[in-house]
Amino acid sequence: xxxxxxxRKGLKIQIDGQPYTVIQADxxxxxxGQAFTRTRLRNMTNGNVIDRTxxxxxxxxxxxxxxxxxxxxxxxxxxxxxxxxxxxxxVQLSDDLLGESKLYLLDGVMVDVLFFDERPxxxxxxxxxxxxxxxxxxxxxxxxxGGTTKPARMQTGLKVDVPLFINQGETLKIDTRTxxxxxxxxx
Amino acid sequence: xTARLRERAAIVRSVRSYxxxxxxxxxxxxxxxxCPGLDVHLDAFEVPGQGWLITSPxxxxxxxxxxxxxxxxxxxRCFRKGERGxxxxxxxxxxxxxxxxxxxxxxxxxxxxxxxxxxxxxxxxSTRYHGGRGSIDLAxxxxxxxxxDAFGQFARVSLADVLNDEERFYRTLVDTIEPELGRDRxxxxxxxxxxxxxxxxxxxxxxFADRFEAYVDGVExxxxxxxxxxxxxxxxxxxxxxxxxxxxxxxxxxIDERFMAALNEGLDPCGGNALGIDRLVMLLTGERHIENxxxxxxxxx
Numbered sequence: 001x002x003x004x005x006x007x008r009k010g011l012k013i014q015i016d017g018q019p020y021t022v023i024q025a026d027x028x029x030x031x032x033g034q035a036f037t038r039t040r041l042r043n044m045t046n047g048n049v050i051d052r053t054x055x056x057x058x059x060x061x062x063x064x065x066x067x068x069x070x071x072x073x074x075x076x077x078x079x080x081x082x083x084x085x086x087x088x089x090x091v092q093l094s095d096d097l098l099g100e101s102k103l104y105l106l107d108g109v110m111v112d113v114l115f116f117d118e119r120p121x122x123x124x125x126x127x128x129x130x131x132x133x134x135x136x137x138x139x140x141x142x143x144x145x146g147g148t149t150k151p152a153r154m155q156t157g158l159k160v161d162v163p164l165f166i167n168q169g170e171t172l173k174i175d176t177r178t179x180x181x182x183x184x185x186x187x
Numbered sequence: 188x189t190a191r192l193r194e195r196a197a198i199v200r201s202v203r204s205y206x207x208x209x210x211x212x213x214x215x216x217x218x219x220x221x222c223p224g225l226d227v228h229l230d231a232f233e234v235p236g237q238g239w240l241i242t243s244p245x246x247x248x249x250x251x252x253x254x255x256x257x258x259x260x261x262x263x264r265c266f267r268k269g270e271r272g273x274x275x276x277x278x279x280x281x282x283x284x285x286x287x288x289x290x291x292x293x294x295x296x297x298x299x300x301x302x303x304x305x306x307x308x309x310x311x312x313s314t315r316y317h318g319g320r321g322s323i324d325l326a327x328x329x330x331x332x333x334x335x336d337a338f339g340q341f342a343r344v345s346l347a348d349v350l351n352d353e354e355r356f357y358r359t360l361v362d363t364i365e366p367e368l369g370r371d372r373x374x375x376x377x378x379x380x381x382x383x384x385x386x387x388x389x390x391x392x393x394x395f396a397d398r399f400e401a402y403v404d405g406v407e408x409x410x411x412x413x414x415x416x417x418x419x420x421x422x423x424x425x426x427x428x429x430x431x432x433x434x435x436x437x438x439x440x441x442i443d444e445r446f447m448a449a450l451n452e453g454l455d456p457c458g459g460n461a462l463g464i465d466r467l468v469m470l471l472t473g474e475r476h477i478e479n480x481x482x483x484x485x486x487x488x
Binding site: 005026027028029030031032033034035036038053055056 | 361362
């Protein structure tokens with residue numbers, strides 16, 4: 001069990017059988033009065049945001065989440081198919097649930113899939129992925145200073161600001177935590 | 188950061204000069220005490236073998252008033268265990284003062300004047316400042332609002348509905364009332380329920396305490412009252428708080444018998460207030476997190 005003093009951004013708790021991630025937690029207390037922690041929580045299965053105020057000392061149930069490494073296979077309509085390479089079992093996740101992480105999925109890549117109650121509810125991509133540039137303005141030869149940037153669209157649809165010298169078809173290392181360009185990968 | 192610390196120093200200097208000009212004596216009382224005060228919702232840090240760190244200097248300062256120092260103030264560190272957030276640090280700075288022969292009216296007047304003066308000192312003579320939600324004029328006099336009227340205006344429940352349910356009272360206060368208080372002018376929230384009187388005198392009739400808090404831009408700035416001077420009633424309240432603490436599984440601190448002795452010898456009617464310096468600096472500089480106005484917050488020790 002968690003206590004209210006554990007409440008901070010990123011903590012995952014369970015309310016009425018639903019998993020929530022804490023997006024904001026504030027300690028509030030009238031000087032002579034009872035203390036509370038005011039939270040804003042996002043439902044991890046449908047994205048709904050709710051506000052809850054907990055009395056200090058209240059106990060909170062941790063969300064019963066399990067992470068398994070699965071291989072991403074392919075997209076089918078607005079669903080994505082993953083496979084457990086140990087038993088060849090397949091699971092599907094909708095683009096809605098995947099959110100931004102769908103922009104880092106490349107066929108065959110291994111990702112951490114988050115399960116709640118045996119149901120897949122999200123994906124944590126590797127911290128760095130290598131993606132190919134699908135579209136960008138032609139690069140300026142010799143300009144490797146990296147002082148300014150231009151927009152580029154990657155093969156997965158992800159939009160990234162890249163240095164001016166980057167060309168279409170090149171492979172880039174991207175930080176999935178920030179969605180930012182890290183470096184060009186020579187292939 | 189250095190700019191904030193300069194502003195903080197200017198505010199502290201202004202507060203201090205307000206009290207010196209008003210004829211108050213600056214005092215210092217101990218930080219380590221054998222009896223840290225029995226407020227049900229305040230927890231003290233224990234100093235093993237010696238006692239506790241003060242949660243406020245109230246008991247010691249009232250002993251000085253009882254001993255004949257009529258107008259005193261102190262700027263000191265207070266310590267409250269388990270309090271950390273955008274408005275709370277476990278160790279923070281308080282200005283606390285007492286005025287003999289006065290009630291809450293006089294102390295409220297001190298409050299609005301010293302806040303307005305601190306603002307003028309920082310903003311080239313202006314009492315206007317831009318809060319999180321627009322411009323606020325700090326010029327005295329500040330309006331008052333009773334707790335009962337605040338429930339009537341801002342909450343969906345009446346004070347009577349929640350009077351017997353302390354948790355609901357405070358939940359309503361922090362969730363729906365506090366954010367509305369002091370939006371374009373500061374406000375004194377007065378007439379607290381007698382059960383939340385703390386060390387305040389009751390108004391005639393015994394239903395409400397002569398206690399007030401000032402709110403600016405949704406933030407509680409201070410807590411003051413006309414002091415309870417009756418030793419019998421004070422002891423009875425301490426005993427109630429001790430029982431409540433025991434039921435809540437909290438440490439039950441001893442009753443400060445030297446404070447009780449001071450009340451027995453006679454404390455003239457007086458008013459007092461405790462105002463958070465860190466929050467005053469936050470308000471006047473527009474900072475939304477207390478960590479941005481202290482030199483080294485607890486999280487970076």
